[in-house]
Amino acid sequence: MRLASPRRQPPTYLTSSANPIPLYLTPTRSDSPHLLLPTGTDQERDSYWRSMQKYVGADITSMVTLPVLIFEPMTMLQKMAELMEYAHLLEQADNCEDPYMRLVYTASWFISIYYALQRTWKPFNPILGETYEMVNHCGITFIAEQVSHHPPISVAHAENEHFVYDITSKVKTKFLGNSVDVYPLRRTRLKLKKDGVILELVPPPTKVNNLIFGRTWIDSPGEMVLTNLTSRDKVVLYFQPCGWFGYSIIRADPDDVSLRYHRASIYVELGNYHKAAESYEQIWQLRPQNLEALKTAAMMYQRCSQHDRIVSILDDYLRKNPKDVDVSVVHLLASMHMLGNAHDKALHHIEYAQQNYSAAKDLPVDLGNMEKA
Numbered sequence: 596m597r598l599a600s601p602r603r604q605p606p607t608y609l610t611s612s613a614n615p616i617p618l619y620l621t622p623t624r625s626d627s628p629h630l631l632l633p634t635g636t637d638q639e640r641d642s643y644w645r646s647m648q649k650y651v652g653a654d655i656t657s658m659v660t661l662p663v664l665i666f667e668p669m670t671m672l673q674k675m676a677e678l679m680e681y682a683h684l685l686e687q688a689d690n691c692e693d694p695y696m697r698l699v700y701t702a703s704w705f706i707s708i709y710y711a712l713q714r715t716w717k718p719f720n721p722i723l724g725e726t727y728e729m730v731n732h733c734g735i736t737f738i739a740e741q742v743s744h745h746p747p748i749s750v751a752h753a754e755n756e757h758f759v760y761d762i763t764s765k766v767k768t769k770f771l772g773n774s775v776d777v778y779p780l781r782r783t784r785l786k787l788k789k790d791g792v793i794l795e796l797v798p799p800p801t802k803v804n805n806l807i808f809g810r811t812w813i814d815s816p817g818e819m820v821l822t823n824l825t826s827r828d829k830v831v832l833y834f835q836p837c838g839w840f841g842y843s844i845i846r847a848d849p850d851d852v853s854l855r856y857h858r859a860s861i862y863v864e865l866g867n868y869h870k871a872a873e874s875y876e877q878i879w880q881l882r883p884q885n886l887e888a889l890k891t892a893a894m895m896y897q898r899c900s901q902h903d904r905i906v907s908i909l910d911d912y913l914r915k916n917p918k919d920v921d922v923s924v925v926h927l928l929a930s931m932h933m934l935g936n937a938h939d940k941a942l943h944h945i946e947y948a949q950q951n952y953s954a955a956k957d958l959p960v961d962l963g964n965m966e967k968a
Contacts, residue, residue, distance in 0.1 A: 651772050665806070667716035672727035672739040674711070674718045675751050675764060681707040682733045682755070689757040689787045694826060695865055697792065701785060702821050702830045705796055715803070715811040720747045759786040773808055777801040793824045799834050812837075852878045852885075859891075868898040876908060886912075886921050893927060897934075905931045 681704055688700035721727075721741035729737040739751035746765065753760040762783045769776040783796040799817035816836030822829050859874035872895030878888040889912060893905045909928040 651770055654768050654770075661717070665717050665811075666719055667714060669718050670721045670725070670727065671718045671747070671749055671764070672721050672725065672741065672751070675739050675749060675762070676727065676729045676737050676753075677711055678704075678708045679729065679732055679735055679737055679753060682735055682758075685758045685785075685787070686733070689789045693865060693867075694792075694823070694828065696867075697787070698794075698821065698823065698828060698830045701787075701794055702819075702832065705783075705798075705821060706819065706832065709815060712801075712813040712815070715813055720744070721749065757788055759788065760784075773806055774802060774804045775806055777803065791825070795822050795824055796820070797822075852881055852888075855881075863895070868895045869901070872896040872899065872901070872904070879908075883915070886924065890924065890927060893931070897931070902931055902934065 684700050684704040684707070688697045688704070691697045691700060723741055723744040726738060726740045728739075729735070734755040735753055736755070737751065737753040739749055742748050742750055749764040751760075751762050751764070763781050765780045767778045767780055769778075778800050779798050781798075783798070785794045785796070786792070787794075797818075797820040799815045799819050801813060801815045803811065803813050805811045814837045815834050817834055819832045819834065820829060821832075855874055855878050859871045859878070862868070862871035862874060872892050875888045875892035875895060879885055879892060882888065889908065893909060896902075896905045896908075906928065909924055909931070912924055913928070
């Protein structure tokens with residue numbers, strides 16, 4: 596649709612409603628018009644609230660006339676395809692040999708759809724028999740169809756060389772006045788082709804807040820459970836509920852190291868010492884006073900035989916702390932040099948520490964074969 600002028604256009608009415616509600620089409624720029632999401636006046640919202648009061652506590656999944664002002668210009672079938680945006684995660688999962696990391700990749704793919712909750716408008720219900728097909732995205736063929744109108748049920752199938760994805764989308768709702776709870780009743784299954792692993796998802800419920808009055812925001816508190824039906828392994832993710840004042844209350848702190856510690860411990864349990872070392876190194880970079888993280892990073896790098904990286908991060912510490920050095924770091928660095936047969940460098944660090952740091956006068960010198968050094 597193209598609009599010739601940026602001025603407000605006469606309203607177009609949705610004729611399927613008994614009481615037509617105006618839908619305004621307004622371009623953002625005269626040279627690039629768009630179909631914008633509609634905005635209703637306070638009078639329209641008041642009128643809608645009066646008509647919806649009788650449905651409080653009821654399931655409004657179907658047979659209820661909804662105003663255009665809460666819709667976005669796309670159908671539920673199109674919205675179901677948005678999950679394919681990050682399908683490369685499934686390629687990584689399919690190629691992954693570690694069964695637990697495979698679950699991490701697939702769980703990450705499933706939660707990627709929640710970025711769409713930033714758009715708080717409702718997609719239109721497709722008509723019965725309507726289909727939507729998407730091709731040529733990461734080699735994926737995606738097709739969806741509306742198989743029931745009352746209640747609305749959509750099904751979709753997606754497939755490429757790495758996975759097969761099937762979903763039957765059905766929900767139950769509870770209207771609470773200015774909010775609505777949405778309970779998923781769907782079945783979601785994913786098959787990874789390489790090993791034939793089959794996974795099943797149970798998503799958390801969703802709550803749409805400030806549906807009529809105030810700024811609309813969406814929350815999905817509760818558990819998301821992803822089960823490997825082949826091995827019975829599970830991923831259980833808990834979504835923390837937002838506060839009373841909306842999604843802006845809960846934010847991730849990029850400087851919070853507690854999650855980084857947890858991630859590093861998981862990598863250690865999985866035997867991925869390189870990733871564990873990187874995680875501990877990141878903790879040390881965020882908290883330079885945390886020498887335990889630095890030394891643990893060095894030990895993890897040692898387990899994957901990356902001696903050059905150990906020397907690099909320990910030397911970096913010494914350069915940044917020329918006067919206030921923890922001698923245990925000097926001891927560790929000298930030990931790494933001895934293991935790498937760089938005996939002259941090991942002795943240099945020991946002698947320099949003993950000459951310049953009073954705390955290093957009794958620095959041990961039994962760092963391997965000192966006679967050879």
